[in-house]
Amino acid sequence: MFVAMETKKTICKPKVFNEVYEEHSKSLYNFMYYKCGDRDLAEDMVQESFVKLWENCAKVFFSKAKSFLFTVANNMFLNHVAHKKIVLKHASEGQKNYTHETPEYLIEEQEFLKKLKGAIADLPDKQREVFLLNRIDKKKYKEIAEMLGISVKAVEKRMSLALKSLRAKIGSNFK
The missing domain is CATH 1.10.10.10 (Winged helix-like DNA-binding domain superfamily/Winged helix DNA-binding domain)
Incomplete structure (x- = not known):
């Protein structure tokens, strides 16, 4: 009986999708912020994860929505890091390294x-x-x-x- 009820609760319905958003958006944002340390990037990845959930709503069961969101967001982050490494590698090839000393007089x-x-x-x-x-x-x-x-x-x-x-x-x- 539980399985039958599960299949009826589809994420493709705006009310159910909003319920999923309300329940998981904050923890997904925090998870992404802790991974990347950038508030804007974390917010972008959260939003993109929910867009992907909406695009795949017919394929994702309600009970698997959280797992789907966290997996998509984590994969986005890994792709972002890989891209950033490539950009940094190419940027550092033509630049000189400079060191900046920090002041020693802090409270x-x-x-x-x-x-x-x-x-x-x-x-x-x-x-x-x-x-x-x-x-x-x-x-x-x-x-x-x-x-x-x-x-x-x-x-x-x-x-x-x-x-x-x-x-x-x-x-x-x-x-």
């Missing part, structure tokens, strides 16, 4: 925030993604595992490694 709070942001940015992508989803977006390990398509144990391992790395760079008081 203690600014130094800590800079150190924290740097330490988070230095985390491997998978660890940073799990760390930000848990600590900033307040997602539980199970939710993160579902979003990323990995096991809860993998999420725990990534979080453990992220915290260990952050403690080593910032200090043992970091929890």
Whole structure:
């Protein structure tokens, strides 16, 4: 009976599509923002993911909409990164490298925030993604595992490694 009800709830109906949008757009945006660090790019990828969902609404079951959206958005991000690497490679071939020194006179709070942001940015992508989803977006390990398509144990391992790395760079008081 559940399967029969599932097939009747089609994403091609604007009301159902809006329901999917309302339920998943914010978490999809946060997921993409944590991956790319650019608000505008994250918003663009979210919108494009929903466009693709609408274009494929007849093929996607309601229960698989979230998975479809996160997969499409993640693939878009990976394509974007690949393209960016190529652009940077070609741009750097003809340019000289310059170094910019930062001022050494910062207040203690600014130094800590800079150190924290740097330490988070230095985390491997998978660890940073799990760390930000848990600590900033307040997602539980199970939710993160579902979003990323990995096991809860993998999420725990990534979080453990992220915290260990952050403690080593910032200090043992970091929890």
